[in-house]
Amino acid sequence: ASASADMKPVGTDSFNMKHLDFDAATLTRENFYDVLVPVAKQEGEVNLYSFAASFPVFWKEAVIPGFEKKYGIRVNFYDVKEDVAKQQLIAVHQADQDSPADAYFAPGPTPAETRNTPIIANLPLADVLPEAKNFDETLLHVSFGFDHGGTFMPLHRDQTGMGYNSALMKPEEVPADFPALLAYAKAHPKQVAITSPLKGGSGENFLYALAQSMLTGECHDKLASDFGWDDAAAAEWVKTSGCFTPVWAYLRELTPLVEVTNGNADTQNLIANNAATIGTVWEDYAYTFVQDKQLPETYRITLLANGQDGGGDGIFVVRNAVHPAAAMLLIDYAMSYEPQFWKMKNMASRTARKDIAITDAIDAKNAQFLVPEAIYRKYAIGYPTVPVMTAMRDAYVAEIVSKM
Amino acid sequence: MTSMAHLRIAGLTKSFADAVALHPTDLDVEQGEFITLLGPSGCGKSTFLRMLMGIAAPSGGAIWLAGARIDAMPPEKRNIAMVFQSYALFPHLSVLGNLAFGLKMKKVPKAEQERRIAHAVRICNLGPYVARMPRQLSGGQQQRVALARAIVMEPDLLLFDEPLSNLDAKLRETLREELLTLHRRVGGTSIYVTHDQDEAMSMSDRIVVMNEGRVVETGTPFDLYRAPRSRFTARFLGRTTLVDALAGKGMARLPWGQMMPIDSAASGPVALSIRPEDLDPALDPDGAGVVTGFQFLGSAVFYHVLAGDIRLTASAPAREAPIPAGSRVALISRAPLHVLDDSAGAAS
């Protein structure tokens, strides 16, 4: 998309906004601030929802004060539970009412999950936000394998991995790949903590990564690149294709040997309590725990060879928002250099900006708690599609969990 | 136009879905009278009172009080006060609060309220208790508060529903007299419900004897005790032995053969009511009766005597040691025996 192209609604002919108090069609990166700042000041305030447990500090320290100072527009910040907020917004739109939220920082799969009950404004933000030009073009348009047309801005990049306590494990003991992990678990029963794929992202991603490493050939291609799935077809494929047989075989062997936990925090607490030596974690979330002294300084993280999944979460203007101009300004601001740098430095939250390297932001001492850069480059991979992920979780229940 | 009774009840009746609680009833009560409704449990006494009070709706009939017809008025419009069996003191109000309740409801001026309450407190001897809560009072004191609460209303009619039946024997007796004294002092018209014959007899100007939703008989205590018309009254009011006898010339032949004077000129088969004090049992080896047992009551001894095949009760003063069971006694008539109105029949 060219920076000067007129803006067009994504997917349909018209904007799904009731309160567009500016001419969206003529908006460009160039006239963005000239058009929106006066309108946004008129709107006076903006309602922001944020879902992630570790993010309030980002908004409160790195975004809101600066934004309010710069534009004189008040930000009303709301922590939300992702599932409750999603249902609220769906209900609002089904009732064709004004949205209570203007901007929503939401989980990465949200565009895919809500494609049938859209709650995302079909504004092509990727094309009009001035800050978007510094971002990775693919990440601006695709989240969790779903092309949302540039409506969902990649605010935060994350990575799952295997966190471990280096005081309890010699470097050579740290499993390098899935077979090594199984061997380690056999040697150290219940010392490995796997977040339940049904309860938290790091466990889900462990499952996907396992599949991505075990499936080969056509199976692997379908998992990684075929984005034409609908839910039923994906479920059918996962269940009946036979592609997943080695995955289930592996998990059937592994599961009894490990502690399946009820969430990312749960896994991290086990590590902190010395009740587990190694477990599935989110890179950024574990980093926050280290800063908070809830994980020991001897905590380290690595990726299993053949890849572990990473992705990200994004922010969007909510359909029928009451303060759309302010919301767009706010998103633009959150994507700008300063906040993105702060986020990386303090939260180990990676960025989709092309102009910030991890080494710019994080000193050597804190870098110990991140995935070593070399390993990251080698083994970080992206997700399968949302329908396939959902189908895999269901199949996991059928194949593993209900047979334990 | 003749002057009407203070309270006139005409054809008052009450039916429930499944039963008639009060058959049509007439009653006139004069100003100042103390009337007792006496009858067994369930005979309709409370139903009667509740209709007077206005807390139950009559199925028929009319009520006039102090010249005005009141049977369609809601209770709060009638000038009638009531003392409940349970006292129904408001547990959340002090004695004073209880006394003032009705006056406040009727919006009696403050000064007048105080005057009336002071008066009631004085005549009911409640001085020391005005600040107490009902639960801090003994049964007798509660009873006096309930009464005072009714008195302050200066009602045209004062109703009592078994106000003493929750108290113990000794207290019941004391309060009975206290209540009567108060009634005299206040000078109001009262209707009093009880199933205790002693209470009815010792307190009332007139007793209305009721049974199964009907008035059986009305009269002064003395008349009803000495000369009841019906078996029911005879039996319910005091002890009695009912016997069949053959009458003639002011005398009757009793089942065990003795002849005794009666209070009627009737002849032929009659039913007699023999009160214990009508017969004097005297030790006599040739007497008609045998003492089968006795009950000592302090002032008198009641002897159970078997005469022929009749078991009867005869009383004697208890000044000397009682006649032992098994002794043969003669039964000496002390007064003419009473002939009941009901035509004779098995006096079971």
Next chain:
Amino acid sequence: MTSMAHLRIAGLTKSFADAVALHPTDLDVEQGEFITLLGPSGCGKSTFLRMLMGIAAPSGGAIWLAGARIDAMPPEKRNIAMVFQSYALFPHLSVLGNLAFGLKMKKVPKAEQERRIAHAVRICNLGPYVARMPRQLSGGQQQRVALARAIVMEPDLLLFDEPLSNLDAKLRETLREELLTLHRRVGGTSIYVTHDQDEAMSMSDRIVVMNEGRVVETGTPFDLYRAPRSRFTARFLGRTTLVDALAGKGMARLPWGQMMPIDSAASGPVALSIRPEDLDPALDPDGAGVVTGFQFLGSAVFYHVLAGDIRLTASAPAREAPIPAGSRVALISRAPLHVLDDSAGAAS
């Protein structure tokens, strides 16, 4: 070694933190006796019974029953049964279940259980009700079940705690006689608590009069009524007028000047207990008293008479119309007046 009474109580006492409920008390009861504890509310009667039963622990003293010392035994080991004021029937058990409860607890053999229950059902006339639940019974029937439940235990001692006080007047009288008949039929030893003087007098072999945690006096009903030793007994048992008089030579000068015979040879100031039936009021324009009111009780009339400055009560049989208030009456002595043991003093 002399034979011991069936029940012997020695120095039995009970104190609570704040009060003494029973001062040290001795009592001997013979096999088959029917003893009544009589006294005002709160005098310690129930406390006494509960210690006998074992559901309250004595603060001191000893109890022997049928030769064995029992005061330290838990209730379930004592062979004593009790009829409670509220009956305390088990509401979740049928009449039969209630009767069998104690027998099951004591592991009486099945056949024996059946025999005893059948016996109790028969003598208490409970045949038609055995399958009913307690709430389906009238008060009188419940009372009989409570009694039967005690009888089946064939206890060495049967205790009653005001078993009739929850009933109404007429029923109370009927059950009183029924109970006594049953006691005679069963032949056990019973201790009966009441605050009703009529009940005590008409039922007991001996009465133990109590007041404020102490035994005041013990004796047969006749002795206690006619010749009480203490003012308390005189006043609590029946009506009386207590007067101070000056005695000498078997006579006493009463406050209003009349001389009357007394039952003692004492001389000097004495306290007299004048029962209503001791004086006969007779219409007499020169009489010493004035009738101030009367109470009609059916069998007798109680006259309130003012003689000098003494208010006294005198009774007359009620066979003719009562003497109207205001009449002047002579007071005729019917029997020697009783001299109390307590040394004279203001007979308030």
Next chain:
Amino acid sequence: MARSSRIPFSTDDSLWLAIGLYSALVLVIGVPLAMIVLWSFADGWFPPALIPTAFTLEHWRQIVEDRGLAEATLRSILIATTVTALSGVIALPTAWAMARFPFRMKRAVEMFVLAPLIVPGLVVAVGVGQLFLSLRLAYTVPGVILVQLIGTLPLMIRLLSASLGTIPEDLLLAARALGASPLRAMLAVVLPLSVPTLVAGGLLTFVESFQEFDMSFIVGAPLVETLPVRLFFYLDGSGIRFTSAAVVSLILLAPVLIVFVLAGRIMRDDVMASGMGKL
């Protein structure tokens, strides 16, 4: 008259019983609560340490400095107070009818009133959200109050109808006889006599309202944000951080515990037991 005659088998204050019960109390209730307090100040608490190795006020600072906190607290108190008052006012006539009149389908009405205790909140929450959107009650304080009433009314009606059933008929008749109209008898007699129940029910209602999250969020957030809506986020099971969770727990618990301590003095156990003791 029924005179109460109770002689306990033992009248002595039992010391050993007290020691046993209080020890159990400290272990069972005190220790878990102490965990929460310690976590809220913990700055490092790794095994084998039994208490945190260092302490900090940082967790408290982060949350207390939240600029909406005071506002949300006040709003929650306002809403809980209103819900409590309304529950009482609405429940009273209904409980009166249920306690004192026979009517057809009474059993069914009783069960219906109890139903919100049985039905999972989630089943109702979204339906209510939809309904309120169309009634224009969404994101309004009245909307939040109404939705909370669903949870609090059943309890209040139960408690009140149990206690109203025990007010002697004679008291009402006496009030009428003394000149009170039905309405005034209600105000002058029934209401004062219901105070213990209203207090007990009111306290429980206050607690329930103060802590309700799901329905309040769907109906009220973001415009009407209650304290739990503001804070329950930190307690999200999968993303829980013990430190901030501990602070939030204590903030949510504090007012409620204060209410309970106050209530210990005025709340009568028998009221609660009679209301819930028979369904």
Next chain:
Amino acid sequence: MSSTTARAPRHDGWPAMKGDQPNGRTIALLLLPGVGLLALLFGIPLVSGIFGSFGLGMGAGRNAGPTLASYAKVFGDPRYLAGLRTTLYYGAMAVLVDLVVAIPLALALGRSFVGRKLFNGLYKIPLAVPGIVVAFAMLTLLEQGGFLSRVLHLVGLSLPRLVRDPWGIGVIAAMAWKDIPFMTLIIVGSFAAVPEELLHAARAFGASPLRAFLKVRLPLAMPGITAAILLSFIRSTGSFVIPDVLGASYPLPLSVLMYQAFRDSNWPLVYAIGTVLMLASFLILLSYYFLTARIVAPAGGGGR
């Protein structure tokens, strides 16, 4: 009960002058505020939820019904069947623990001891603690390497698995922790409603203290206790957060499965699970009525 034969049945409620029973309209008017509000706020969503469980009325484009698909899933999929079993297991075990603690506690509270008043207030604290806080406190306490295991470690003992364990010990402990005061409160009331005189009577007729408890006090307190059991059970089955945090990841109780369906916006499934939970509670409620109809209310006869 004060008198001999049954006394006249009393009027109920207001004695209206137009006949003694208030008419239907008055009653309806009185019922209206409470029942009406619940009918509107609760009844309508409930009905639409039940419809929703058959895929009906799910909003534009989502009207999938009528279909039994969600029920087929609940009763066909081993995951949901296991969920139902787990729900019943957690509920029953929690109630069992409640009873084992609450009954002796209620008995103890009936006696006098030093500091009884204070204790009476303190033991109720868990009533005011939100489920998530309970879960959190229990987690820090019972988790492997948590407080308890550190304490035991000092004396050389090690703790069995109490969290995410196959028997749900942690879940049951947390549920019971929260519900015991509630249960105790009701049982204290039920015990207090048994006239002391009946216990004395039982002793007088040869029952040991234990037998007097088992044969008299317990049966008479039963209606209250069963109500407490029922309510605790329902509270436990509805509890979502405690099993979510403390339970094993399989099998999950229905409440958690319902929440997961909610997360996935699978409304027919949410409603179907909700309906099944409701039906289970309702069946238990009915059997409660059936059972207690046979047990005498202690207030019935015999009392004073």
